[in-house]
Amino acid sequence: AGAKDDTFNVLDLAEYTKNRPWWRKIFAPNSGSSAEKYNVATQLVIGGVTGWCTGFIFQKVGKLAATAVGGGFFLLQIANHTGYIKVDWNLVQRDMDKAKQQLKFHSSGNKIHPEVKSRVDEVIIFLKKNVILTGGFAGGFLLGMAS
Numbered sequence: 001a002g003a004k005d006d007t008f009n010v011l012d013l014a015e016y017t018k019n020r021p022w023w024r025k026i027f028a029p030n031s032g033s034s035a036e037k038y039n040v041a042t043q044l045v046i047g048g049v050t051g052w053c054t055g056f057i058f059q060k061v062g063k064l065a066a067t068a069v070g071g072g073f074f075l076l077q078i079a080n081h082t083g084y085i086k087v088d089w090n091l092v093q094r095d096m097d098k099a100k101q102q103l104k105f106h107s108s109g110n111k112i113h114p115e116v117k118s119r120v121d122e123v124i125i126f127l128k129k130n131v132i133l134t135g136g137f138a139g140g141f142l143l144g145m146a147s
């Protein structure tokens with residue numbers, strides 16, 4: 001006698017995923033660890049390739065930075081030796097003593113800021129959940145540094 005008109009909302013998943021950006025599909029906040037998504041070989045390959053790329057870039061940038069710092073130091077020494085620059089070593093010593101005192105003052109507390117501690121805990125949890133990916137990355141990083 002009294003039939004209810006029940007209406008249902010239908011969600012079309014194909015349309016829903018088309019409208020979402022690709023990075024949301026890959027890096028969703030609740031996507032879980034990669035150990036749940038990919039097999040061991042895939043994790044090792046992804047970790048190894050990203051590690052190698054990172055190590056290779058790190059090596060090239062490190063060489064460039066070392067060359068720039070060393071070259072700058074060399075030019076400053078030449079300028080000092082030829083008389084273009086005069087270094088007030090007493091002022092340098094006084095500034096170094098101030099810096100040492102500040103370092104002693106700041107390191108005496110030995111307290112880690114809570115925000116830093118929480119970030120470190122997040123990294124440790126990620127590393128524990130993704131051991132194979134992390135191992136592949138570490139190996140790839142070392143190979144990238146060596147190449």
